[in-house]
Amino acid sequence: MNIPEYNEIIEPNDQTEARREHLEKLREIVGNVYPNKFERSKITGEEDTITRIVVFATLVKNQHISKLTEGEKPSDEQREAANAELNQLRVRTAGRLAVPPRVMGKAAFVHLSDGVERLQIYVRKQDAKAINNDTRKIIEQENAAWELFNLLDHGDFIGVEGFLFVTKTGELSVHVETIQFLSKARFPMPDKMHDIADAEISRRYRYIDLIASSLRNKTDEELEEEKRTGVKKLTTREVFERRAKLISGMRRFLDDNGFIEVETPILTPKATGAAAEPFETYHNALDIKLYARIAPELYLKRLMVGGFEKVYELNRNFRNEGLSHKHSPEFTMLEFYCAYMDVNGMMDFAEAMIKESVRKATGGSLQVKYGESEIDFSKFERLTMKQAILKYSGFPMLDEILFESLANLRQLNAALLLTDLGKMEAGTAAGFTSATSDQELLKKSFEQRAEFVKENKNRLWKIAELFSVSEPDKNIAEENGITENEFEFIVRNIISEENDERKKAYIIEKSFEDYAENILGKIIQQTGKTIMKPTFITDYPKSISPLSKASPENPNVAERFELFICGMECANGFSELNDPQEQYERLIDQMKERETGDEEAMVLDEDYIRALSYGMPPAAGIGIGIDRLVMLLTNKHSIRDVILFPHMRPEKKNSTADDAKNAEEI
RNA sequence: GGUCCGAUAGCUCAGUCGGUAGAGCAAAUGGCUUUUAACCAUUGGGUCGAAGGUUCGAGUCCUUCUCGGAUCACCA
Numbered sequence A: 001m002n003i004p005e006y007n008e009i010i011e012p013n014d015q016t017e018a019r020r021e022h023l024e025k026l027r028e029i030v031g032n033v034y035p036n037k038f039e040r041s042k043i044t045g046e047e048d049t050i051t052r053i054v055v056f057a058t059l060v061k062n063q064h065i066s067k068l069t070e071g072e073k074p075s076d077e078q079r080e081a082a083n084a085e086l087n088q089l090r091v092r093t094a095g096r097l098a099v100p101p102r103v104m105g106k107a108a109f110v111h112l113s114d115g116v117e118r119l120q121i122y123v124r125k126q127d128a129k130a131i132n133n134d135t136r137k138i139i140e141q142e143n144a145a146w147e148l149f150n151l152l153d154h155g156d157f158i159g160v161e162g163f164l165f166v167t168k169t170g171e172l173s174v175h176v177e178t179i180q181f182l183s184k185a186r187f188p189m190p191d192k193m194h195d196i197a198d199a200e201i202s203r204r205y206r207y208i209d210l211i212a213s214s215l216r217n218k219t220d221e222e223l224e225e226e227k228r229t230g231v232k233k234l235t236t237r238e239v240f241e242r243r244a245k246l247i248s249g250m251r252r253f254l255d256d257n258g259f260i261e262v263e264t265p266i267l268t269p270k271a272t273g274a275a276a277e278p279f280e281t282y283h284n285a286l287d288i289k290l291y292a293r294i295a296p297e298l299y300l301k302r303l304m305v306g307g308f309e310k311v312y313e314l315n316r317n318f319r320n321e322g323l324s325h326k327h328s329p330e331f332t333m334l335e336f337y338c339a340y341m342d343v344n345g346m347m348d349f350a351e352a353m354i355k356e357s358v359r360k361a362t363g364g365s366l367q368v369k370y371g372e373s374e375i376d377f378s379k380f381e382r383l384t385m386k387q388a389i390l391k392y393s394g395f396p397m398l399d400e401i402l403f404e405s406l407a408n409l410r411q412l413n414a415a416l417l418l419t420d421l422g423k424m425e426a427g428t429a430a431g432f433t434s435a436t437s438d439q440e441l442l443k444k445s446f447e448q449r450a451e452f453v454k455e456n457k458n459r460l461w462k463i464a465e466l467f468s469v470s471e472p473d474k475n476i477a478e479e480n481g482i483t484e485n486e487f488e489f490i491v492r493n494i495i496s497e498e499n500d501e502r503k504k505a506y507i508i509e510k511s512f513e514d515y516a517e518n519i520l521g522k523i524i525q526q527t528g529k530t531i532m533k534p535t536f537i538t539d540y541p542k543s544i545s546p547l548s549k550a551s552p553e554n555p556n557v558a559e560r561f562e563l564f565i566c567g568m569e570c571a572n573g574f575s576e577l578n579d580p581q582e583q584y585e586r587l588i589d590q591m592k593e594r595e596t597g598d599e600e601a602m603v604l605d606e607d608y609i610r611a612l613s614y615g616m617p618p619a620a621g622i623g624i625g626i627d628r629l630v631m632l633l634t635n636k637h638s639i640r641d642v643i644l645f646p647h648m649r650p651e652k653k654n655s656t657a658d659d660a661k662n663a664e665e666i
Numbered sequence B: 001g002g003u004c005c006g007a008u009a010g011c012u013c014a015g016u017c018g019g020u021a022g023a024g025c026a027a028a029u030g031g032c033u034u035u036u037a038a039c040c041a042u043u044g045g046g047u048c049g050a051a052g053g054u055u056c057g058a059g060u061c062c063u064u065c066u067c068g069g070a071u072c073a074c075c076a
Helices: A006-010 A014-030 A050-064 A076-086 A144-150 A199-204 A206-215 A220-229 A236-256 A297-305 A343-362 A385-393 A396-403 A406-425 A439-455 A457-466 A474-479 A484-495 A501-509 A512-528 A580-595 A606-613 A626-634 A657-665
Strands: A090-097 A102-104 A107-113 A118-124 A157-166 A172-183 A280-283 A288-292 A310-318 A330-339 A367-370 A373-376 A381-384 A535-541 A557-565 A568-575 A619-625
Touching: A014 A144, A014 A172, A050 A076, A050 A090, A050 A118, A050 A157, A050 A172, A076 A157, A090 A118, A090 A172, A118 A144, A118 A157, A144 A172, A199 A206, A206 A236, A236 A310, A236 A330, A236 A343, A236 A626, A297 A310, A297 A330, A297 A606, A297 A619, A330 A343, A330 A626, A343 A535, A343 A557, A343 A568, A343 A619, A343 A626, A367 A626, A381 A385, A385 A535, A568 A626, A580 A606, A619 A626
Parallel strands: A118 A172, A381 A535
Antiparallel strands: A090 A107, A090 A157, A102 A107, A107 A118, A157 A172, A280 A288, A310 A330, A330 A619, A367 A373, A535 A557, A557 A568, A568 A619
C-alpha cells in the first residue's frame, strides 16, 4: 500500500512553511500548542460563544448608540455611556481568526469567528498577557502575549479574556487582557473576500468551503445586490442549517401528530420497494449477498401489519444509477405511513406538513426565490395526470390522441416510432423523450407527431398491429405501404437484439395498453419539468404503480400522486395496496417485466406478501425527497450543493502518458 | 454514455496575433498604540491539470488523457 508522507499531504510552500515555523516558536512560548480545553464565561447565561456575546452585548450597546448610518461614527458622549456599561462585562470566549491580524505598531485588531458571527478583539501590547498551556498560568516574561500574537496566522484558534467596549468607529470589541493559543491552521485560509469558486474544491473539500463561507466578508456589490433584490444569498453553512431546520420541522410535525420514528434495515436481502438498481454487498459470516436498500417502504408497511398505525423513517436510500443535478447515488427521503387514511387524506396531511416545515426552515416565509422564479408554498394545486398534460404541455392534439381511445394510443405509439425515424435520418439518435428542454422545440415536436398521426390514421393502425408480433413480416409491411427504410428502422430500433431491450419488451411482450400507460408516465415526467408551482398530480396508470391501490372509480387508475415543484418530482404517495393476493400478482407482473428486459421493475419479496397476509389496515403512505426540497428552499440547482459530502470520482493526480494509453486501450 | 464549457501563484482572476509568467488578496521583512477589505515601503512565491505533437519559439495551435461543471439520455 502506498502511504503518503505528511509532507505530501500538506505540500510545503512559503505559506505552510511560515505557519510551521510560527507553530514551533509558539511552542517555545506557550508549551502545548494543542491544549485540551478552554472554558468560556457565562455572562449571557450560557456558554459565551461569539454569537451569544454579539447578540447580548449589541443590545447593551444599542441602548446608548442609536443606529448609525454607514460610515458614521458615534459621538464621544454616546461612546462613553456605552463603554461605562460594557466595560463592566468581562468575557472569556474563543474562536478562529477570521482575518489576518491587523497590527499597528503596539496595538492590533483581529476578528474572531465561531462560524456564525464574528467579534473584534483589540490587543494592546502593554495590556495583554499570555497563558502558558502547560501551567495554565500567566506568562510573566515581558511581551510574551505580543510575541504570541505576532505569531498568529489567519485561521488559528485562540481564546481570550477581557472586557467589552465600543471603538471610535462604533464596533463592539473585546479589550484583551489574556490570550491563549488553542490551535493552528497550517494551511492558508481561502481569500477573505471570495467564496471558493471551484465547485470541485467546495464539494470535495467541504470543510474548506465552510471555512471560506463563514470567514469571508461580503463585497459591496453583493451587499448592493441583496439590498436591490431583497434576496439574501445563503452561505454554505446557512444552506445546511436550513436543511437541518427543514428536517427538524418535519420531525416535530410528525411527532406532534402521533407518528413514531423507526429505523429499518439498510442492508437488505432483497432490494425492493421501488424500481431501481441497487448496490450489492456481501456478508461474510452469514454468507449471503446483501443489497443497500433502495426504499424502506416494505419494511414500514410490515410495521403497519404489526400494529403501528403511524410510522415514519427519515431514511437514506442508495441507488446505483446515473448522477445528475437532481440525482445522487445516496439520497435522503422522509417516508411515512398512516393507517385508515387514503391518498386524498395524505395529500392534505403532506401539504400541511410541508407548509409548516418550510416556514420553520425559512424563518416564517412560504415564498422562496428559485432561480428566476418564485415558489409559493402557500398554494398547492391538484390535477389529474390528464389535466396536467392539458394544462402544462400545451398540446391539445396530444390530448385527443391520448385520451380518445386505446386505438389512438396505439397510433401514438406507432407515430412516435416513425417520427423518431425522421430524427434518425437527420443524424440524431433519439427516443421518444428526446425532446429538449427548449419548450418551443418540444411543442413543435409533439405537434408534428400529432399532425402525423391524424393524417396517417389508418396506416398507423396497421403499423401498430404489424409490429405487435414478435417477427414482423416485411412483405405484409410493404403491402401496407411501409417503406423498406421505415421497416428496417423499426426492426433495428425496436426488435433487434443490440438495441433497446426495453422497447422491445414493451412492444412484443406487453399489451399496447400497458405500453401506452408507460408512455403516459413518461409524458407526465416530461410535463412535470414545466410544472413550477407545487402541484399534486393524481390518477396514475395502475401498471406503473405496483404497490398502490386502484381507484374505486376506475380500475385502471391508481390512487397515487406525485408532487411536482419547479419541474422536480418531490414526493410520491398512494393508497397502499393491502390485498396480499393482488400484491402478489402485481409483483409477479413486475418480475416478468424484469425478465423481458426492464432491469428496474420491482422485485418480489415473499416475506412481504406473507406479512400482508396477516392483514394490514387501509393506509396511505408517502415518500418525500428531502434533498430536492432543500434545493428549492436554498436556491441551489444541484443536489450536490445540498449534500455535505457528495460522491465524487477519486482524484487522479499526475496522470502520465501511460495512463492515457491504458485508458485508450480500455 | 453524447454534446458543450472550464482547469494559470495559497485564494480570486487577467494573459491580445504564438515571442521575457501578470494583478489584487494572502505570505515574509520593516514602520505605525482605536483599525474596518487598515495603510506605507521592500521581498519571495509558478510542473500554466497531465502526456505527446506542430513550430526557431506554445499558457496560447493540434491530439489523447484526467478531473470538474452545464446539458441531453437513463433513473427519484
